Amino acid sequence: MVRIIGFFVGLGFVGVLLISLVVNGVDYFRNPPEHAAYYYFHKDPREAELPSDGMAGKFDRQQLQRGFQVYKEVCSACHSLKYVSFYQLTDLGYSEAEVKAIANQWAIEVPSVNPDTGEAATRKALVSDRFPSPYPNETAARAANNNAYPPDLSLMTEARHDGANYVYSLLTGYVDQAGYKNSKGQELLKEFPEAATPPGLYFNPYFANLNIAMPAPIVSDGQVTYADGTKATKDQMAKDVAAFLVWTAEPTLENRHRTGWAVVIFLLIATVLAYLSYRNIWANAKREVSIRGPLDPDFRERMDEQKADRGIAG
Numbered sequence: 001m002v003r004i005i006g007f008f009v010g011l012g013f014v015g016v017l018l019i020s021l022v023v024n025g026v027d028y029f030r031n032p033p034e035h036a037a038y039y040y041f042h043k044d045p046r047e048a049e050l051p052s053d054g055m056a057g058k059f060d061r062q063q064l065q066r067g068f069q070v071y072k073e074v075c076s077a078c079h080s081l082k083y084v085s086f087y088q089l090t091d092l093g094y095s096e097a098e099v100k101a102i103a104n105q106w107a108i109e110v111p112s113v114n115p116d117t118g119e120a121a122t123r124k125a126l127v128s129d130r131f132p133s134p135y136p137n138e139t140a141a142r143a144a145n146n147n148a149y150p151p152d153l154s155l156m157t158e159a160r161h162d163g164a165n166y167v168y169s170l171l172t173g174y175v176d177q178a179g180y181k182n183s184k185g186q187e188l189l190k191e192f193p194e195a196a197t198p199p200g201l202y203f204n205p206y207f208a209n210l211n212i213a214m215p216a217p218i219v220s221d222g223q224v225t226y227a228d229g230t231k232a233t234k235d236q237m238a239k240d241v242a243a244f245l246v247w248t249a250e251p252t253l254e255n256r257h258r259t260g261w262a263v264v265i266f267l268l269i270a271t272v273l274a275y276l277s278y279r280n281i282w283a284n285a286k287r288e289v290s291i292r293g294p295l296d297p298d299f300r301e302r303m304d305e306q307k308a309d310r311g312i313a314g
């Protein structure tokens with residue numbers, strides 16, 4: 001009796017769940033939820049087409065040096081590179097003397113302690129130091145940036161989906177919100193008047209919610225004067241710093257690509273050798289097919305003998 005009652009209780013519970021599922025499903029399709037403005041007006045990143053892209057990608061050292069120059073003159077005032085050391089700049093083609101000079105002339109000093117008084121102090125950066133943060137702590141960073149915390153850029157291209165293209169598109173994606181239309185011709189402020197960018201934020205369709213606290217860092221052509229004479233257009237500077245941030249996130253990218261190709265080639269050769277060995281070993285082997293069951297000749301012979309012993313006609 002208890003089992004029967006339990007069965008009907010469980011059946012009723014399942015029935016309630018099914019009814020709830022059906023009712024909510026019908027309501028969802030009849031009255032689909034309204035999407036926010038970013039659902040219709042957010043853009044996917046554009047292709048930066050960097051030399052490091054693809055399975056055989058390699059770094060362009062000149063481009064990395066230009067990207068470092070953009071970071072130094074434009075980005076370093078707000079963003080840190082806490083996982084990158086000055087000595088790693090030798091990978092970009094700088095000599096040890098040049099790296100030492102870069103560290104010594106870095107505008108932001110490294111936190112230290114006064115050996116005489118024991119109080120907090122700062123000192124010039126050494127080659128062995130990591131790039132210092134422009135702010136002493138998160139509170140100071142937020143106070144200087146309208147309560148927004150500038151993220152560290154060391155791993156930015158790994159932390160964001162389609163990282164290098166995202167950085168490139170974000171830096172070149174600042175536009176005037178007034179009159180902005182998506183690919184379907186819909187005008188943002190006509191479709192969503194409440195989506196007007198609040199004071200202190202800046203419209204960028206490549207940012208997740210369309211409004212970002214960072215003002216456009218690259219504002220005009222020639223903002224940076226490249227040492228190698230390359231024309232510093234806004235697009236070029238965005239590509240160069242994106243390439244530099246790919247390197248900061250994965251400085252061993254070229255080694256990984258080389259190792260990957262070596263492994264693939266090794267596996268292909270090993271597969272061919274294994275197949276040839278298999279063919280050589282089994283080339284002269286003869287396959288013997290044995291019959292089991294009623295069709296086995298030995299079995300049939302024994303059955304005939306048993307029938308003969310019992311006087312049963314075959």
